[in-house]
Amino acid sequence: MTKEKSDIGLIGLAVMGQNLALNIADHGFQISVYNRTTSKTETFVAANTDTPGGVVGTETLEEFVQSLAKPRKIIILVQAGGATDAVIEGLVPLLEQDDIVIDGGNAQWTDTIRREKELRANGLRFVGSGVSGGEEGARYGPSLMPGGAAEAWNEIKPIWLAMAAKVDALTGKQLEGAKPGRPITGGVPCAAHIGPDGAGHYVKMIHNGIEYGDMQMICEVYHLMHGLLGMEPKEIGQVFARWNEGLLDSYLIEITADILQQTDPDAGGPLVDVVLDAAGQKGTGKWTSINALDMGICAPTIAEAVFARCLSAIKEERVAASEVLTGSSGTFTENRDDFIGVLHDALYCSKICSYAQGFQLMREAQKEYNWTLDFGQIAQIWRGGCIIRAAFLQKITEAYGRDPSLANLLLDPYFNEAIQNAQSNWRRAVSAAVGHGIPTPTLSSSLAYYDGYRSARLPQNLLQGQRDYFGAHSYERTDRPRGEFFHLDWPDPDRPQSMV
C-alpha cells in the first residue's frame, strides 16, 4: 500500500539513479523519483510496480518535493558539475528548513564543500555521498562514503546502511547473492560517516585514484606475462584466477581473469586481443594526481597510472614511433613458473605502495580541510561494493586498528614483513621489464617510492645546492637545527681548477 509521503526521493534516472532507487525500494523504503525527461520516469515506474517499498513517479519538481516526508531526503544522481548545480538551483526554493540534499554523483570534493556551505546558509543540509560499485553495486549494494554534518548523517543512516554492500564480519569478504526484492540484510554494511562537507567525495576520489593504480599494475603484469613469457590471454587468465584465491583476492583480479578468458563472439580467439589499446578516463585519477601535486604528497603510482592511459591514448603516434624507435632485444631465459611467482610478488608489493600513497593523501587532506578521518573504517567500507574491494583491505583495517596514527602503511609490521619477503622478486620483475624494454610505470614507480621512502638520505642535498646556486633559495644544514636557512655566494672563488 502506498504511503502518503515517501521516505526518500531521487532525482536523475540514468543507470545509477535507476539502480539505486530499486535498491532502496528493495529494502522497504518508499521512494519518489523525478527525471528531467518525464517519459523515462514513466517507463521506469511502469516496469517496477512490485518492489517491497514502492516507487512513486513524479512529473514536476514541485510534485516530487511535495511527495516526500519531512525532513525531506533527496538524492541527486546526475552528471557532476553544472548539471548538479542546475538541479540544486531548481530544488532549493522548493525546500524547507532542515531538508537534506544528498549528491550521490562523482562530484569534486571542493564543489561539495562549496555546496554544503551554500545550502547551510539557506537552512538546508547537504551530504556529499561517494557511491562506488557502478551499476551492479548501485543495484545490490554499493560502498557508500557520505560526508556532511553528523546530524544529517543520522537522518539518512538507516537507509544508507540498508542499501550498502555487506561483508562478513570475520573474513571481510563481500556477501553475495542479493536478488530483486531479496536484498542481503546480515553482515557489516560498507557505509559510514566519513566526515564533514567534502570528506566523503574526497575519499571516493582517492578510491578511484587507487583503482587507477590497481588496474594499471594488473595490465603491466599481463604485458610481462605476454611479452617475456609468451603466454596467451587464456593462460594468463587462468593464472589470475589462481591468484584470486590468495593474497591478491579482489574484484579487479577476478574480472581480469574473466576478461582474459573471454572469446571474441564475432571472430573467435581471445577478445582482449582485438580490443584497441587506447584507454579512456573520466577524470577522478587525474583529480587525485593534481591534488597530490597541490598538497606536495608523493603519489607516483596513481599519477603514473593516469599517464599510462594518456600515453596509450595516442595510438597513431605510438604506431608511427614504433617504426622508428628501437628498444632492447634478447631472449628471456628465466623459468616460466618461477617468473609467474616473481610477477605475483611484484604486483603485491606495488599494490601495498599504491594504497600507502592513497592513505598518505587522505592523511594530508584531513589536515588541510580540518577533517578527522578514520582510516581503518575507510578501508572497511571499501571491503565490499566497490571496484577496489579486496581481501587485502581487511589487512589495512587491522593495520590502523593496531596503530590509528600509523604514518605510512609500509611501516605496519604486517606490510613491512610482506615486502621483506617479496621485494627481491619485485626487483627481479622490474629489472626484467627494464632490461627487455617493457614499460612498467606503476610497478617501477612503486619500487622507486619504496626505495625513496626507506632512504635516510636522498640526493636532494645536491638539489638544494643547485637551487641556492642559481636562485639563492637557501638550504638547511645537517649540522644545524631544522628551520635555519643558509645561503652561499656560489661558486667558491678559491676552489681548485677542474682537472679535466
Ligand code: NBP
Ligand atoms: P548521468 O551522469 O549520465 O546523468 C544523467 C541523468 O541526469 C539523466 O537521467 C538526466 O535526465 C538527468 N538530469 C537531470 Br534530472 N537534470 C539534468 C540536468 N540539468 N542536466 C543533465 N542531466 C540531468 O547518469 P549516471 O551515469 O547514472 O551517473 C550519475 C552520477 O553518478 C554521475 O555523477 C556519475 O559520475 C556518478 N557515478 C556513476 C557511476 C557509474 O558507474 N556510471 C559510478 C559511480 C558514480 P535526462 O533523462 O533528461 O537526460
